[in-house]
Amino acid sequence: ALFFGVVGCVTAALGLPLLGAATLLGCWDVRRLQPQALALAGVNGLMDYVLADYTWARAVLLLGPTVATMGMTVQIPLATAADIVLSWAGIGHPHWLDSRKATLLTAAGTAAILAGVFGINCSAGSEDSSSSSSDGLEGQQIRQAADGSLQEQLLQAEDGQPQSLGHSQRVTPAH
Numbered sequence: 094a095l096f097f098g099v100v101g102c103v104t105a106a107l108g109l110p111l112l113g114a115a116t117l118l119g120c121w122d123v124r125r126l127q128p129q130a131l132a133l134a135g136v137n138g139l140m141d142y143v144l145a146d147y148t149w150a151r152a153v154l155l156l157g158p159t160v161a162t163m164g165m166t167v168q169i170p171l172a173t174a175a176d177i178v179l180s181w182a183g184i185g186h187p188h189w190l191d192s193r194k195a196t197l198l199t200a201a202g203t204a205a206i207l208a209g210v211f212g213i214n215c216s217a218g219s220e221d222s223s224s225s226s227s228d229g230l231e232g233q234q235i236r237q238a239a240d241g242s243l244q245e246q247l248l249q250a251e252d253g254q255p256q257s258l259g260h261s262q263r264v265t266p267a268h
Contacts, residue, residue: 152164163210170206170207173199176190
């Protein structure tokens, strides 16, 4: 929140003097601006920038940068699907559906984005399964404690007897 506050302060510190100078020089007449337009511009700015940036930053903190960025990337295929559904319902007609080339490029871009999202998710899933199967220290200690071999190793270590450790077994000092 501090970062976005600083961005807002810098924008105000640079933007307000420019706006004042443009008004004084007659480049922009503030009196011609309708209050409803100013209110809509304010609401639009809050929704498009403040809320979007805040939710993105919150997602980065809660989920991590990769997942948050992937969530933002999925917006494009969702917007494409929404355009198609709204066009079929007769509510609107996106201009990218007017030409065959634009439609094919949009479909190819959407497919590429979805392939990237699924590829990252599949690779993350295989890393999770490989990390759970490739003996992490905690998982190894739990499995060894279940069959009693960790207790035997600890008892042998206290007695000063040499330990016969297999290749997949590691004993590291506890912290």
